[in-house]
Amino acid sequence: MACLTSIIEPLRAANEISGQHVFNWTLISEDGARVQASANVWFEPDMSLDECCKLDLLFVLSGPSSQFAQGQTSNGKLRRLARHGVTMGAISGGIFPLARAGLLDGHVTSVHWCYEAAFLGEFPNIEATEDVIVLGGTRLTASGAAAAFDLSLHMIEEVLNGDIATEVACWFQHPLVRGQGVTQRKPTFAAEITNDMLPPMVGKAVKIFSANIEDTVKIIxxxxxxxxxxxxxxxxxxxxxxxxxxxxxxxxxMHKARQMLLYGKDSMIQIALAVGYSSTGSMSKTYMEVFGILPKDDRKKINMFRVRENAIVPSA
Structure with a gap:
């Protein structure tokens, strides 16, 4: 829901400020039926995917586990739109269905940090970046809702001008306009500190750790x-x-393991090996120490939550 409003609201404001109806948008679902957002708010689409035509840009918004009901048909429709010159975009978890359609192959993709392990596990050949947005070319991706707002501001600057983009940002008290090359802020394992606030030596060490999740590096x-x-x-x-x-x-x-466990469909042994453990038993012990729950129980817990919320459960 936040991703949808973050991409649309700046465009609406730009129309009002400029006194022109420059930007238009249409809500689309696979079959034209209404869609429930993760916040349990319902949206009424204007048309089905099959009815799409004369688009300049199409953004895919979804959770990482979402899949088309008619995968072959709908993925084919996306590919046809791309072949006919429609710029394809995705926000947050929307990169997953776009990648499954083969439309991110060969394109650098902005991946939200909480989906990174699951995305790289499913799409190891797609170049992922921690940049908040990726602009240019025929693909546009944004890591999350706030990044979608930034992306929308860049579109306003490109189509209208920078003054209007700045005024739109000020309308919504958006603190700053982030461009390509700005990386995502990530939580650390200390209260009220994000990765950009770490001392240089700690930050450098964390980068080394992050680059060696599967293969162990010695502290010395x-x-x-x-x-x-x-x-x-x-x-x-x-x-x-x-x-x-x-x-x-x-x-x-363990946080990488949890990302794979919650947003991917890898087996426990695959997850263990991916985060540097030779067995599920040794990984489960450390996981329990960090999160206070066994990984198999954590997966069961989140899947039960998804069932109650009528959300998509990753298929094995």
């Missing part, structure tokens, strides 16, 4: 690469995050 090697002693690295980590470097590394791995 990380300290050497950062240019400090192991003891100094441990002191700064504990002071900043409340965790030792090893503890932080384990937490990173």
């Amino acid at each position: 090697d990380v300290a050497r690469d950062v240019g400090v002693s192991v003891r100094q690295l441990e002191r700064v980590f504990v002071r900043t995050t409340g965790k030792t470097p090893l503890g932080y590394y384990q937490s990173l791995r």
Whole structure:
């Protein structure tokens, strides 16, 4: 719901400020039937996917587990639209169905940090980026709702001008207009601190950890690469995050495992191997220490929630 309003509302405001009906939008669902957002709000589409024509741009908005009821037909329709010059876009989890249609192959894609592990697991050959938005060419992607607002502002600047885009941002008190190359802020495992607030040596170490989720890197090697002693690295980590470097590394791995578990369909052993564990037992023990629940129970819990909320459960 937030992704939809974030892409439309700036365009509406730009029309009003410019005194011109420059931007038009149409809500589309696969079969034309109304669609329920994750916030349980219903939207009435204007048409079905099959009825689409004369579009300049089509954005796919969905959860990561969403799939078309008529996959072959609907994916084919998306591909035909792309072949006929329609720019294809996706926001947040919408990148998953667009990728399943083969329309992100060869395109750099903005992937929300919470979907990163699941996306790379399902689409290892698509180049993913932590940038909040990816602009240019025939594909536009935004990592989340706030990023969709940024993307909309860039479209306004391109079609109208920068002054109107700035005024639209001020209308909504949008703090700043982020462009391509600006990376997503991520939570750390310390209260009220995001990744951009970490001390340089900790930030550099976290990047090394993040690049070595599947293959283990030794803390002594990380300290050497950062240019400090192991003891100094441990002191700064504990002071900043409340965790030792090893503890932080384990937490990173477990959060990646949870992303795959919640948003993907990999088996437990596949998840364990992907985050550097040789068995499900050893991964489950660490997962329990971090989250207070076994991974198989966590997956069952979230799937039961999805059933109650009438959401899509990932198929095996």
